[in-house]
Amino acid sequence: MFRSLCLLRISVTITLILADYARSFSTFQWPNPQLAYADKQLYEGSLGLLAQNCPPRENTTIPAQWLRIAYHDMSTHNVDDGTGGLDASIQYELDRPQNIGQGQLDSLNDFKAFNIIAPFFGSKYFTNSSGKKRGLLIAFPLVADIIALGAVFAVAGCGGPLIPLSAGRVDATEAGPATVPEPQQDLASHTEAFRRQGFTPTEMIGLVACGHTLGGVRQVDFPLVVTDAEDVLQTFDTTTNFDNAVVSEYLQNTTENILVVGPNVTTRSDFRIFSSDGNVTMQSFLSSDLFNETCGTLIGRMINTVPSGVTLTQPISEPFDYVVSEPLFSYRSGTFSVVTTLRVLGDNPDRTVTMLWADRQGSNCPTTGCTSPSTQTDEAFLTFIGNIQGLTVNRFLFNATINATTSISKFWFEVDEKDGSDPILVNNGGSGFVIEQDSLFIDNGRSEAVLVTFPTLEQYKQVVVAIRGDSSSSVSITTFDPVSNATTPPYLPTIITTNLQLDERNPSEGGFTFFTANVTDSVNFINITGNVGGTSYTQENFDMTVAAFPFVEISQ
Numbered sequence: 052m053f054r055s056l057c058l059l060r061i062s063v064t065i066t067l068i069l070a071d072y073a074r075s076f077s078t079f080q081w082p083n084p085q086l087a088y089a090d091k092q093l094y095e096g097s098l099g100l101l102a103q104n105c106p107p108r109e110n111t112t113i114p115a116q117w118l119r120i121a122y123h124d125m126s127t128h129n130v131d132d133g134t135g136g137l138d139a140s141i142q143y144e145l146d147r148p149q150n151i152g153q154g155q156l157d158s159l160n161d162f163k164a165f166n167i168i169a170p171f172f173g174s175k176y177f178t179n180s181s182g183k184k185r186g187l188l189i190a191f192p193l194v195a196d197i198i199a200l201g202a203v204f205a206v207a208g209c210g211g212p213l214i215p216l217s218a219g220r221v222d223a224t225e226a227g228p229a230t231v232p233e234p235q236q237d238l239a240s241h242t243e244a245f246r247r248q249g250f251t252p253t254e255m256i257g258l259v260a261c262g263h264t265l266g267g268v269r270q271v272d273f274p275l276v277v278t279d280a281e282d283v284l285q286t287f288d289t290t291t292n293f294d295n296a297v298v299s300e301y302l303q304n305t306t307e308n309i310l311v312v313g314p315n316v317t318t319r320s321d322f323r324i325f326s327s328d329g330n331v332t333m334q335s336f337l338s339s340d341l342f343n344e345t346c347g348t349l350i351g352r353m354i355n356t357v358p359s360g361v362t363l364t365q366p367i368s369e370p371f372d373y374v375v376s377e378p379l380f381s382y383r384s385g386t387f388s389v390v391t392t393l394r395v396l397g398d399n400p401d402r403t404v405t406m407l408w409a410d411r412q413g414s415n416c417p418t419t420g421c422t423s424p425s426t427q428t429d430e431a432f433l434t435f436i437g438n439i440q441g442l443t444v445n446r447f448l449f450n451a452t453i454n455a456t457t458s459i460s461k462f463w464f465e466v467d468e469k470d471g472s473d474p475i476l477v478n479n480g481g482s483g484f485v486i487e488q489d490s491l492f493i494d495n496g497r498s499e500a501v502l503v504t505f506p507t508l509e510q511y512k513q514v515v516v517a518i519r520g521d522s523s524s525s526v527s528i529t530t531f532d533p534v535s536n537a538t539t540p541p542y543l544p545t546i547i548t549t550n551l552q553l554d555e556r557n558p559s560e561g562g563f564t565f566f567t568a569n570v571t572d573s574v575n576f577i578n579i580t581g582n583v584g585g586t587s588y589t590q591e592n593f594d595m596t597v598a599a600f601p602f603v604e605i606s607q
């Protein structure tokens with residue numbers, strides 16, 4: 052009897068632990084622009100559309116071009132002194148013979164065209180009224196993270212492994228050393244080049260085989276390798292996909308890989324590398340599982356090779372369970388409205404999500420209306436990576452009306468799956484999503500998305516900033532626009548600091564004064580600085596990509 056009671060107790064405990072485990076979920080401590088960026092680009096971004104199903108271009112494929120540029124960019128790494136790595140220095144190195152190829156420029160143009168830019172990292176931070184600054188310093192990552200993202204999409208887009216993505220790379224501002232391996236170099240040089248980049252001789256065999264499962268060698272770029280002028284491009288293997296055909300065809304002596312069997316013996320670099328350990332590694336890659344697994348690991352390490360001092364985020368290999376979006380503020384007639392969304396992983400039509408908040412005094416006022424149900428639920432578009440993983444996400448929209456006097460200090464959510472289980476509290480690890488201050492914000496209701504249709508078509512945003520102070524206050528904004536004016540690399544963002552003008556269309560109200568400026572439509576992050584009677588306030592990394600300004604059309 053005693054024994055069965057014990058067993059019962061043990062089994063109840065295990066069940067409870069398992070239940071607890073089942074209720075645990077993944078999210079990140081908000082705000083974290085880097086993790087938000089990595090999750091958003093990998094699972095909701097548009098760049099993947101160009102790599103999906105391994106589409107052809109220039110006789111090769113877009114993913115082949117993206118994978119090659121990632122390797123060439125990273126090839127500057129030197130393990131001995133920690134310099135170089137995936138840092139977008141390739142933008143300054145395109146005139147080198149080792150980086151020849153239309154694919155490099157095409158790739159950078161792809162990344163530019165999609166206008167995706169990493170936020171200017173550093174957590175969103177504020178100076179509160181006691182002058183305390185919170186958050187991290189801002190770094191400067193742009194193209195490097197996109198090159199890494201491109202490599203992840205490239206491999207998966209052609210049917211290869213899903214490589215976890217980290218963000219946080221920092222762009223170089225000048226060229227690195229000319230250390231990309233070239234086919235005419237001997238095995239010792241290649242072994243040393245890969246050692247310098249952080250790879251053992253065995254890993255060198257793996258990484259080259261993994262890279263050379265995509266694409267091939269273009270005659271115009273390497274006429275001494277592809278000597279037949281009729282051959283526009285010699286593919287490394289007979290399949291377009293990311294698979295181990297490059298290995299099996301090599302081992303079966305059926306390969307037409309020009310770097311293995313090309314007429315110019317000096318440029319048979321793949322042959323020298325593949326056979327350097329008596330084909331032991333290549334034999335092991337006849338297992339496509341091992342090939343895929345090894346490629347995932349090695350290419351993952353390749354894209355995570357960064358100069359020392361650069362810290363990458365935790366790797367993401369599935370969407371976070373819960374992601375909150377930038378809260379959008381608006382003030383009118385004694386009332387704040389706060390618009391935000393919560394993205395929830397997994398489909399459940401019965402699920403309800405409620406937003407709750409605490410006022411400035413920290414009271415939760417549960418009975419007096421500090422809660423708001425979601426006003427809309429949408430299934431969010433997922434990239435093909437999310438589709439491969441069989442995932443769905445729903446986005447719950449909230450438009451909370453908040454008394455401006457008691458205001459809001461933090462908010463959080465209650466997610467009820469309506470399946471008999473306890474509702475889940477999504478409260479940012481217990482702290483809630485903290486609104487540090489309500490004294491300076493972009494007014495989402497007063498700002499406008501403007502479309503001018505005559506005499507010329509023009510689109511811009513009229514940004515209105517509210518500041519708690521009178522007209523002697525001042526406000527300036529720094530806008531980050533990923534659209535570079537340059538027509539050739541390096542593609543640097545356009546960064547402009549503007550002093551805002553008093554907004555005559557929005558007279559002062561409720562202690563707030565409104566300032567305004569027009570910004571280009573493609574601006575995606577804004578830093579705001581305000582000054583009221585000598586006290587300055589800042590808000591960094593306001594995410595313009597989620598701003599929902601009212602649309603206005605001007606046709607005269």
Ligand code: HEM
Binds near residue numbers: 115153
């Ligand atoms: C000793 C090392 C290597 C040498 C000598 C080498 C050499 C070459 C050459 C000559 C080409 C032809 C480029 C053109 O025609 O424009 C090429 C293409 C390519 N390489 Fe490598 N490579 C090496 C390592 C790697 C590595 C480690 C990767 C990636 C993990 C990689 C990925 C690619 C890809 C994807 C292409 C095809 C590009 C396309 O079709 O547009 N290579 N490589």
